Each structure stands twice: as structure tokens, then as C-alpha cells.
Amino acid sequence: MIEDLAKNLVELKNEFAKSYDGKSQIQEVIPKSTSSLFPIAEPHLESLHQFATKNPIYYNYFEKKIGSVDCVVYEGDINRYWLNSIQHGSSKAPFSPTWIMSGYVVTLFAKHLGFSEVIDIGSGDGRIAFCAKILDMESFSIEIDDMLVDLQKLLNKTIDFHPHCSDAATFDYNSLNLKHPIFFIGGLAQMGGNALAEDVLQKIHSISHLKANAGWVFAGTFSQKYAPDPKNEAGWGSLIEEHNLKSIQTISLPTAWTFHETESTPYIFSQSI
Amino acid sequence: MASAEDISQMFHSEYLKLQNLINTANSKTDMNIHEIIETYYQIMNVSSMATMLKQQTKSNELLDRIRETEKLISEQFDSIIHPKIMANLTASIQEMTRALQSGNSTEKSKEKIESDAKLFEELRQKMSTKEFVDQYEIGISHD
Numbered sequence: 001m002i003e004d005l006a007k008n009l010v011e012l013k014n015e016f017a018k019s020y021d022g023k024s025q026i027q028e029v030i031p032k033s034t035s036s037l038f039p040i041a042e043p044h045l046e047s048l049h050q051f052a053t054k055n056p057i058y059y060n061y062f063e064k065k066i067g068s069v070d071c072v073v074y075e076g077d078i079n080r081y082w083l084n085s086i087q088h089g090s091s092k093a094p095f096s097p098t099w100i101m102s103g104y105v106v107t108l109f110a111k112h113l114g115f116s117e118v119i120d121i122g123s124g125d126g127r128i129a130f131c132a133k134i135l136d137m138e139s140f141s142i143e144i145d146d147m148l149v150d151l152q153k154l155l156n157k158t159i160d161f162h163p164h165c166s167d168a169a170t171f172d173y174n175s176l177n178l179k180h181p182i183f184f185i186g187g188l189a190q191m192g193g194n195a196l197a198e199d200v201l202q203k204i205h206s207i208s209h210l211k212a213n214a215g216w217v218f219a220g221t222f223s224q225k226y227a228p229d230p231k232n233e234a235g236w237g238s239l240i241e242e243h244n245l246k247s248i249q250t251i252s253l254p255t256a257w258t259f260h261e262t263e264s265t266p267y268i269f270s271q272s273i
Numbered sequence: 274m275a276s277a278e279d280i281s282q283m284f285h286s287e288y289l290k291l292q293n294l295i296n297t298a299n300s301k302t303d304m305n306i307h308e309i310i311e312t313y314y315q316i317m318n319v320s321s322m323a324t325m326l327k328q329q330t331k332s333n334e335l336l337d338r339i340r341e342t343e344k345l346i347s348e349q350f351d352s353i354i355h356p357k358i359m360a361n362l363t364a365s366i367q368e369m370t371r372a373l374q375s376g377n378s379t380e381k382s383k384e385k386i387e388s389d390a391k392l393f394e395e396l397r398q399k400m401s402t403k404e405f406v407d408q409y410e411i412g413i414s415h416d
Contacts (some may be wrong), residue, residue, distance in 0.1 A: 023387045039408040060383050077386050083373060086400075 001039075002109050005099065006251045008021025008037045009101055010264050013254035019253045022077035024060070027255040028052075032063065033068040040104070047134045047159065047169045054155055055125060057081070057097075074100075078256075084147040093187030093196070095124045095148060098219070098265065102253035105200040106184070106217060106267050109251060111135050114188050115215050120161075121168045121200055122193075126152035129161035139208035140176055149235040169199035173207060182269075183217035187233035190226040193219065197236075201243050216245060219255070220266040234266045234270050245270040281335045288342050291315045295345065298354045303361055306402050313409055316350055333391055340374045351413055359410065362403045 001089040016029050030048050049072060052058055058076040065071070065257035081095045098106075107118055107128060117131035118139040125148060129141035140162045143149050166173065183200060187193030197218065205211045222233020231237025233247055240247060248271060251263040294312045300306060304312070323339045330336060373392060381389070 023390070025390050025393075061385050075383075077390060079373075079390060083370065083396075086371075215401075264289070 002105065003251065004040065005040075005108070006105050006253055009099075009105060010254060012037075012066055012069060012071070012236060013099070013259070013264065015027075016064075016071075016073070016264075017237070017259060019066070020218060022071075022075055022210055024077065026029060026057070026078060027073060027098070027259065028076075028101070028133045028254070028256070029064070029066060029071040029073050030101055032072055039266070048131070050158075051127065051130055051155060052100055056151065056154070056194075057125060079142075081148060081151075085145050093122060093192035095145065096255070096257045097124050097127060098255040099253065100127050100131070102255060102265070102267075103127040104134075105253055106131040106251065107135055107137065109249075109269065110182045110215065110217070111137055113182070113215065113248070115180050117176070117178050117181040118184065119173075119176070119178070119181055120184045120186070122196055123152070124164055124186060125183075126155060126161055128184050129163075130159060133159050140164065142166055142171055144168070147245055150178045167194060169203070171203070172224060173203060173210070178214075180209055180213055181210065182217060184217045185219070186229060188216065188219060188221050188226065189229065189239065192220070194236075194239055197239055201239075203245070215248075215269065215271045218268045218270070220268055221258075222263050222266065223261065233268055236268055238268075240268075240270055244273050246273045277330065277332055277335075280326065281332060281338070284319075284326060284335065284342075285338060287315070287319050287322060288345075291319050291342070292345065295349050295354065297351070298358075302337070303365075304358065304397055309358055309362075309402055312354075313330065313348075313405065316346060319347060333406065347358075355406070355413075358411070359403075359406055362399060362406060366396065366399050367400070368401060 012029060020027060030052060031045065034040050034045060035043055039040055052074045053061065057078050058074045060075040063070065064073050078095055085094055087266055088187045105221055110118055116137060118129060118131040118137050120126065120139065123129055123141040123143045126141040129139040132139035142153055142164045143152065144167050149165035156163055185193055185200065186199045187196060202259050204214050218236040222234055226235065229235045229237045233240055233242050248269045250266045250268050252266045255265040258265050294315050298312055323342055326335060327339055337402055338390065370393065373389065373396065376389065
């Protein structure tokens, strides 16, 4: 069912990309209501729309029928966050969000796999942690960029996804009392994600009860713009092997950075062998 | 297989292209990104040819041309044009960054956001051009 939801979302994105003639830097869609293609609980959909309408990165929205699905299109701009992140130089990867709907699907899958806590590393505006929370999972959002954490605090008013302004490489994960967590690593392997994942994996694997218990989700790419990994897994194969992880499943979903591309972003779910 | 004369002519033709680009660069106060990239590529192209031909040729005429070329690159490009390009790019990036940051505090219309997005794109291009130029700087400082 979750795989079908992901497939339908990719098809919706492809249909939307063909007809979109706006000029916004980023754009995404959320179905207006539940349907056979998107059987999502209405309160969840309502929360996803609220996240977009309250989020200052989106400056315009309008309704549009895409294929057979009534949707709301959100148009946004993240340039000022990019400018802030490069000024500080502390961020390993520039902010570029996944789609809100994709955040919902990946956290839905994390819940389906039995994980109880989501930790969104390099969380941008906190959308993955937000989605986990509306699915009744515990969630924590860790972001080094203060401007993005301020943005998260704006979006955190009704649903608390615990934004932390911190360097994920030095963060004290023991303080979260994690039991069965899954970590989402922000950034492609080739865009600073690998270094970030290395740091966090080392920290988590030093906590004995979490080493065998934790799940990991990596955003990959098959784009020829990036050097492939000799062990594949959309750029993450070597890291997965070196840290004794095994890939459980890969789900492809739309993201801001693949909007103009034919391939979506593969999310690789993995856990310890 | 190309004759020694063919190779010498090919090198001379590339040298003339480079000389034109250097003359253009000297005559301009601010080069656009396309001109910058084209000039650096030609510098690298001619430098690589010179390195390779120096090891292979016994022709004094070609060796003289290679020396002339290296002198042009060192005295004109490395000492004058390259530092000017670096300084212009740095100043332009700083100026654009300041301008874009100062406009962040106000509420913007959809049209203004979308026209500013073009300036952000231009800034990104200038920054990646500067990274490319910085790599050349690292190369000449190791020579």
C-alpha cells in the first residue's frame, strides 16, 4: 500500500512537471482530499496543508487538477536560506527540501517497519520530523543552521517535533532516550551527506543498545551529475557496507531537487546486519 | 600521423586564439562569465600543449614559440589578468550578496521574489566561476 502511494505520488509529480509553467524556484503539490490513489486520513492531509500554508518558504498557492487528482500547488523560494547557510559555512549541504508528501510517505514507511522515533538529521524546515509527529511517532529535528531552526519554531506551534539547533556530529543522542529510532540523513552522499552520515553513525554505534536497533534512511541519486558509488545503492553502498548495514528497501519519491528530472529521489532504508 | 610542421602550425593557431582572448581581457574592465571560462580553458589548453611539445620536439622554431607563449601566460595572464578577474569576481560576489541580504527584511511580492531568484542564480554562477578560478590560483601557486 505504501509502495503504491509512492508510485502514485511519482506519477502525480511527472504529470504536474509536464504542465507546470510557473517561475518559482521550488514547487510541489498536495492532494486536496483523500482518494483511491491517495488514501490518506483527512486530518493528516489537513496537517500537511497547514505545514505548507504556514511555511514562509511558500509565497503562493493555487488549486489545480492534475490527472484525476484535485491538488493544491505550492510555489516557494529558498534562496535566502541558501544565502544564509553559505555565509556561515557550517552546513555540510545546502537546504533543498523533499516534497511534504514525500516526507509523509517515508515516515509512514518508517512506522510500518516498526520504528518508534524519527530523528531528522540536517532537517531543513523540519518537514520529515513534522510528518512523523502527525503519524504519532516521537520525532526530533536536528539542524545546524539557526535561520532554518527559527523557521522550524514557527511551524512547531501546534505539533511539537522538537527542533534542536545543533551540530548533529556532536549532539548528545543519549539525552533523547531513544528506544527504536530511525535516522533520516539530509543531503545526497556526494553533497556532504556521506560525511554527515559517517559522524552520526559513529556516535549512534557507540551507544550499545542503539547499534543493533537503529534504522537509517539515506537520500540517494542516480543522476550522472554525481560520481557513482562502486557499491551502488544510489551513492550510499560503500557507507552501508563499511558500517555493517543492510538495505531493507528503496522507495523513490519526488523532491525539490529532482523536479525537472525524470528520475525521482531513491530513499534507501537500511538497518544493522 | 601529423608532421612536425602540422603540429607547429596547430600550436601557433592555438597561441593566436589565446593572444586574442588576452587582448580582449586587457581591453575590458569586467569580463562576463562566458569570457572568463573561455579564456581559462584556452590557457589550460595551450599550457598542456606546450608541456607536451617541449618534451617531444627538436625544432628550435617551435621551442621559441613555446617560450614566447609561456612568457605571455606568465607576464600577461598570471600577473595581470588573472588577479584582476579574481578581484572583480570577489567584489561582485560581495556586492550581490549584500544587496540580496538587504532585500530580505521586507515583504516581497510574487513578481519581486521571482525576479530576485534570477539574481540568486547569477550569484550562484559567479560563485562557481570563482571556485574554478581559485583552482587555477592553487595550480600556479604550486608551480
